[in-house]
Amino acid sequence: MERREFTGLVAALAAGNLLAPFAGAAAPAVVPAMPGPPPTGGLPDKLPANLKQLVKNVLKAEFQTVNTDWDGTIQIEGLLRFAHRGYREGLEYAKKWFAYHVEHDARLTDEQYYKQYDGPKARILRDGPLAFVIYSANLGVAFPVHELYRQTHDATARRVCFDVADAILHYAARDRFGMLGHDDYNFTAFSIPDTAYWATRANAIAAALSPDKAVADVYWKQAIYQLNQGIRYFLDRDKGLVHTGLFKGEPSQTYWCRSQGWLAWAISGLLRYLPKTHPQFKIATGALAVIADGATKYQSKNGGLHVLVNDPTTPEEVTGIAMVVASVKEAMRNGWLPPTYHALCDKGWAFIQKSVDADGKVRNAYTGWAVTAEEKKTDLMDQNFRGFVPGILLLAADEMTR
Secondary structure, eight states, X not given: OOHHHHHHHHHHHHOOGGGGGGTTSOOOXXXXXXXXXXXXXXXXXXXXXXXXXXXXXXXXXXXXXXXXSHHHHHHHHHHHHHHHTTBHHHHHHHHHHHHHHHHHGGGSOHHHHHTTSSSOOOOEEOSSSSOEEOSGGGGGGHHHHHHHHHHHOOHHHHHHHHHHHHHHHHTSOBOTTSOBOSSTTTTTTEEOTHXXXXXXXXXXXXXXXXXXXXXXXXXXXXXXXXXXXXXXHHEEXXXXXXXXXXXXXXXXXXXXXXXXXXXXXXXXXXXXXXXXXXXXXXXXXXXXXXXXXXXXXXXXXXSSEESBTTOTTSOEESHHHHHHHHHHHHHHHTTSSOSOOHHHHHHHHHHHHHTBOTTSOBOSOBOSOHHHHHTTOTTOBSOSOOTHHHHHHXXXXXXXXX
């Protein structure tokens, strides 16, 4: 029996209430690939010149140097978002990047592979066309690869989407709340909302791609469970803010800027694929509204979010607000949220534009992470270049110019 046949059998026997809305219905529709190649053309006219330069700066790096950790994958997804709108250079770059890693990474020893990214070591899975490590931030490789599949119909890209979701289902660590572990070594020490994003969106993608309803249901169940646990343990509904994380099982005392974005992105990562008739849809949009209301309340005077969102003595920061407004604007555009957050988005978009100079260099970016934020090391601004910074702004710029 094939692995996915067995998975389907388990689903048929054991699926719980989360899957009831799918019972007796046809499998959720596959997210359609674009009919043929994307239209030719340049970057959108609405994209300001400094943001256009930011896109071009990403293309200046040799594709071989862009890794499959989130520093690299979020930049590739940004290029592919614009490729979907006609930016052929982005598509060609992404195709070369993917082909290189499929061919190259499987030949690396573990130690050679670890040198490609900044982050903790974890097991490397090598049983599919793309070798990848199950440190959680590397699981975001499914996101640009899925977009590449939509635009090119590449069967290898489609396979990688399933491989990542299967890694989350079968191999990756869990914390004691059942959420995806950050990595193989630290999953008992802390949990942060980015893991909800990697796990939820990757499984939602696999569910949407699966033509087999029983198999799709397994992925839907995992996507919904991971998101619900993230909402339950990270979202402080009283304050309207997302905790920086859980540390030794206890909620943080801080509310970090990017944590707001991580949970918002996890929610959007489900809503893009989940049928609107599913009861989880209202749960997810309700949580997103709480985050949007909190961002509106605490948005800084210039349009960003403070590094510690409810502490106005900490610096105004750009990546957190970029993540939030990208999700909220997408939600309003698709009717997931009412059109009541345009002021939040417009002010945030203005701050994003002011945070990129004419040469496409980003400032106002917190280059620490959740642990340093919880330690209140809030002055780690623009201290070292990380690829996730332009990547986040590319995704926001795509949405804000639609």
